[in-house]
Amino acid sequence: DADVTQTPRNRITKTGKRIMLECSQTKGHDRMYWYRQDPGLGLRLIYYSFDVKDINKGEISDGYSVSRQAQAKFSLSLESAIPNQTALYFCATSPGLATDTQYFGPGTRLTVL
Amino acid sequence: GDSVTQMEGPVTLSEEAFLTINCTYTATGYPSLFWYVQYPGEGLQLLLKATKADDKGSNKGFEATYRKETTSFHLEKGSVQVSDSAVYFCALSDQGSSYKLIFGSGTRLLVRP
Numbered sequence: 273d274a275d276v277t278q279t280p281r282n283r284i285t286k287t288g289k290r291i292m293l294e295c296s297q298t299k300g301h302d303r304m305y306w307y308r309q310d311p312g313l314g315l316r317l318i319y320y321s322f323d324v325k326d327i328n329k330g331e332i333s334d335g336y337s338v339s340r341q342a343q344a345k346f347s348l349s350l351e352s353a354i355p356n357q358t359a360l361y362f363c364a365t366s367p368g369l370a371t372d373t374q375y376f377g378p379g380t381r382l383t384v385l
Numbered sequence: 386g387d388s389v390t391q392m393e394g395p396v397t398l399s400e401e402a403f404l405t406i407n408c409t410y411t412a413t414g415y416p417s418l419f420w421y422v423q424y425p426g427e428g429l430q431l432l433l434k435a436t437k438a439d440d441k442g443s444n445k446g447f448e449a450t451y452r453k454e455t456t457s458f459h460l461e462k463g464s465v466q467v468s469d470s471a472v473y474f475c476a477l478s479d480q481g482s483s484y485k486l487i488f489g490s491g492t493r494l495l496v497r498p
Binding site: 305 | 429431474486488489490
């Protein structure tokens with residue numbers, strides 16, 4: 273079984289709809305992250321959480337919200353989706369040190385029409 | 386703020402050719418440096434890392450040396466294979482970035498038989 277899972281893997285929705293992307297991990301890591309990938313822009317950080325009670329905005333948090341339901345679960349919501357939120361979204365986890373590897377999920381491809 | 390710059394792709398090589406993908410960084414402190422690889426349809430996975438100056442990270446025939454004097458972390462491989470075709474991301478993690486990963490824009494490598 274994969275250590276970091278994301279659901280759904282693909283989603284097509286319409287402008288104005290509310291969307292939730294879910295991430296679960298079995299690695300026992302405290303830190304979890306949501307990134308967005310756009311062609312030619314690399315990955316940009318949307319939100320990150322260092323533990324259940326510590327949630328922080330990343331560089332592109334506008335239009336997004338998150339919920340850390342448990343150590344193992346971190347959800348990303350788009351309250352009112354818009355077409356420029358069409359992208360590939362990745363969840364990642366890490367143990368918590370600067371030298372640590374981040375472990376990525378397989379990604380969710382979101383299309384907003 | 387912290388940033389990572391890597392060469393634009395795509396890079397197209399014949400099998401067994403020598404590979405170099407350039408990466409330079411700007412950071413306020415002493416970052417850890419990473420190369421991640423993304424194979425088609427998958428999430429990112431760590432390829433190698435180096436945590437201090439002059440360290441050499443290596444994995445699967447790939448190498449990169451942390452050069453503080455030139456603020457660089459170039460990725461090299463002596464003989465590429467078709468299976469190395471992927472997108473490669475250089476990244477840093479630093480106290481100045483609150484230990485979050487800062488990614489370059491990615492370089493697509495295509496290896497032809």
